[in-house]
Amino acid sequence: MEKKEFSIKEAIRFGWDRMRANLAFFIVFLIVSWLVNLFFGTFADLFEVRLPAFSLLFSLGSILASFLISYISIRVALNVCDGVALNVSELFQFPLSRLLRFILGNILYLLLVLAGFMLLIVPGLIWMIKYQYVPYLIVDKDSPIGEAFSESGRITSGVKWPLFWFAILLGLINIAGALVFVVGLFATIPTTMIAVAYVYRKLSSWEESPVGLTTHENNNPFAAPGITA
Numbered sequence: 626m627e628k629k630e631f632s633i634k635e636a637i638r639f640g641w642d643r644m645r646a647n648l649a650f651f652i653v654f655l656i657v658s659w660l661v662n663l664f665f666g667t668f669a670d671l672f673e674v675r676l677p678a679f680s681l682l683f684s685l686g687s688i689l690a691s692f693l694i695s696y697i698s699i700r701v702a703l704n705v706c707d708g709v710a711l712n713v714s715e716l717f718q719f720p721l722s723r724l725l726r727f728i729l730g731n732i733l734y735l736l737l738v739l740a741g742f743m744l745l746i747v748p749g750l751i752w753m754i755k756y757q758y759v760p761y762l763i764v765d766k767d768s769p770i771g772e773a774f775s776e777s778g779r780i781t782s783g784v785k786w787p788l789f790w791f792a793i794l795l796g797l798i799n800i801a802g803a804l805v806f807v808v809g810l811f812a813t814i815p816t817t818m819i820a821v822a823y824v825y826r827k828l829s830s831w832e833e834s835p836v837g838l839t840t841h842e843n844n845n846p847f848a849a850p851g852i853t854a
Contacts, residue, residue, distance in 0.1 A: 629783045631827045633791050637798075640820030643705050644812060650711050651815040654701065658694045665690055692728045699764045702822035727763045730770045734759050754785045754792070761825050780828040788824070795820065 644651060665687035672680040697716050704711055734756055741749030755778050762773040781788060795817040802813030 629828070629831050631784065631787065631824050633787070633794065636791070636820040636823045636827075637794075637816070639706075639823045640816040640818070643819045644815040647705055647711065647815070648812070652811050655811060655814060658698075661690050661694065662687060689728075692731065693724065695731070695760070696724055696727050696764060698818060699761055699822070702818040703761070703765055703826075705819050706822040706826055723763065723767055726770060727760060730759050730763050730773055733770065733774075750789070751785065754788050755781050757781070757788070757792075758825055758829070761822070762829075765825075765829075776829075780825075780831065784828065791824065 665683050669680050669683035669687060672683065696719075700716055700719075701711065703709075704716075737756065738749050738753045741747075741752045743749070756774055758777040758780060759770070759773045762768040762776050763770070768776060798817055799810065799813045802809030802811075
């Protein structure tokens with residue numbers, strides 16, 4: 626059976642090129658996102674002592690806003706990856722039920738990873754990589770939560786180590802962006818967003834038999850063939 630693989634170098638280059646082509650949009654998008662988070666965070670702190678009930682409302686608003694921004698970010702990255710024109714009004718056109726499923730899926734994912742880290746760290750790392758595409762599958766394919774977890778496990782089968790090193794590299798790229806007077810984040814965040822969407826598209830289009838999936842997953846959760854770089 627042909628090995629499943631993806632190119633880290635190709636993903637980063639693709640993300641960089643598409644970021645440059647849509648830089649103005651991403652600058653506005655990131656500024657608006659940061660301002661929204663700043664708004665809720667500021668008022669949550671402002672009312673914390675005198676009006677704790679209002680502080681709680683703004684804290685909840687901050688959490689919901691973060692989920693909404695995350696949802697839209699994935700839609701933006703997938704649209705850019707697919708070469709679809711970015712239309713602001715279209716980005717906000719989605720069923721509320723899907724957003725709620727997205728929030729629940731993210732919460733379950735975070736709880737699972739947290740539980741894994743409490744079990745001597747390694748299971749948390751495995752589950753973090755294995756189920757990282759649950760939010761993408763809900764946004765992209767409107768998948769039910771259970772199917773999203775199952776499909777994320779399928780498409781990451783056999784490439785967990787490459788995906789792990791890919792995540793490390795993306796983190797280092799954004800740290801480098803933050804060190805360039807923070808302004809570098811306007812380039813690195815969109816680049817990494819699109820690179821992740823690119824790898825998701827690459828892996829989700831891969832067809833593999835259940836027998837092949839079982840072989841990799843049962844032998845070693847982090848076992849993976851080589852990666853093209």
